[in-house]
Amino acid sequence: MSYQVLARKWRPKRFADLVGQEHVVRALSNALKEERLHHAYLLTGTRGVGKTTIARILAKSLNCETGTTAEPCGECSACRQIDAGRFVDLLEIDAASNTGIDNIREVLENAQYAPTSGRFKVYIIDEVHMLSKSAFNAMLKTLEEPPSHVKFILATTDPQKVPVTVLSRCLQFSLRNMTPQQVAGHLAHVLQVENVPHESAALALLGRAAAGSMRDALSLLDQAIAYGMGEVKEDGVRAMLGAVDRRYLFVLLDALAAGDGPRLMAEAEQLAQRGIGFDSVLAEMAVLLQQLAMAQTVPTAIADDEPEREALFALASLIAPQDVQLYYQIAIHGRKDLALAPDEHAGFNMSLLRMLAFHPVNAQPESVAAPRSNAAPRSNASACCTSSGTSPDQCTGGGN
Structure with a gap:
């Protein structure tokens, strides 16, 4: 055939x-x-x-x-x-x-x-x-x-x-690179004509993985159909691409919003046990944080048919907008630092700890300066003269 x-x-x-x-x-x-x-x-x-x-x-x-x-x-x-x-x-x-x-x-x-x-x-x-x-x-x-x-x-x-x-x-x-939304829309049309059952979340994953190339997207779609035995499901596409289940990311960010360090590290350990690449985790986290920023500043930009719309807005209400911006920058730079870290797991944990360090619960208040007296501070010379029984003026030449 x-x-x-x-x-x-x-x-x-x-x-x-x-x-x-x-x-x-x-x-x-x-x-x-x-x-x-x-x-x-x-x-x-x-x-x-x-x-x-x-x-x-x-x-x-x-x-x-x-x-x-x-x-x-x-x-x-x-x-x-x-x-x-x-x-x-x-x-x-x-x-x-x-x-x-x-x-x-x-x-x-x-x-x-x-x-x-x-x-x-x-x-x-x-x-x-x-x-x-x-x-x-x-x-x-x-x-x-x-x-x-x-x-x-x-x-x-x-x-x-x-x-x-x-x-x-x-x-x-x-010629422009195609957006993930354009790619996913075209893949949905292809699958509809080909009579292949599919999930929209799976097509969104393929749209991002294609990186702007429609040919790459169609090749990945072929692979996804074969992997899913004639179906394109989100779980199968995630497993095929090695992508991170966004449910784990919501749990991670929820722990971060609560300032719960032990829970945050425990979730990171579970990701390590699942064998998921931490570069992919940080990349998907950056995507999720970008969506959270959109939900906070331009709520209408989140599509009504977004599968995780309710979860997005619930999480957006827990994290301050300025913290979302900071976490996004840490996730972006954390991907660059992975190659320099002792290992990817340690580099990923360090990125999470950086985010946690800026949480209001863990932020250290500025040290309060000691009240200053009106008297001028004693110089080292004055202290020395006092201890030797000589007047400060004589030590400093003030009596001349």
Whole structure:
């Protein structure tokens, strides 16, 4: 049985299917509608945000048999061949494997010939920053004034390594990382169409774990479905990701709010016995503290369907807003200190003890200064003179 992974099955085939890149879609769609087409585009962004996908959709828009359009039909021969990766006038080049000047020279020599079956010859050069300096120099002239039937679409995850001479010849679009909410919403749509039972809390975990990459999110979703035997449940996703059960974090912060040191250390010991990574604990604690700050300052920002809404507001009422801000900073810096600590457990405990040290119960009052008398303090010389039976004036020269 042939199974197609979700990341490939759900790769967008139209601009309308893209998630989180509205600013790029709007610019390209308007350019296609008005036929104000540039000859070179540069798409930048981290992995899995849609650079190659947008390049392929743009190639379909340019070569669709219905005409140059922002909404390719997806049914004509050109669209189907591009989707299948068999379109003769679409050349995808992996710059990481073809870094030399000889590879680029071959591309440029072929660019002068008219397209075989399409309207335009489209060159997609992925990870273009991997090209050598000589390869970049060789393509500058063609990139600036290519034949009218040629379009270049460059993609890179590291635009700082692309020479400025290349950047100045391209229209540059920076693709954004997707928010956890956008990722979770798209995963919910995918699972609904795929008829896979799921829990919204599990999708929120996957959305955070994807770190802005939709491809990573779909790959993790595939793994979660396999782990849960056809279901995506919160407990299974937490176990798969090694994430912390937020119930333990609520208990930790509740003990911290009460200033209960023994209980706080006992809960930390239970986390250690469960084999949970303390870096993940501090990261999840920072997320929870951020939500507590939102609940205290902008309550309407907490969604009504938030599974832990009541627990969030209950805990937010127990910790002062300034303490939430302080605990957040300690959790953030505590992650950096873990590598320097004797071991992760000790580093995590030290972060908790720092939070506990600033609790009002444990804060030491400022020492009260002793009342000062009106008389001038006795100097060491005066004390010495007194003990020797000599007047202070004689010791200090006051009698002269």
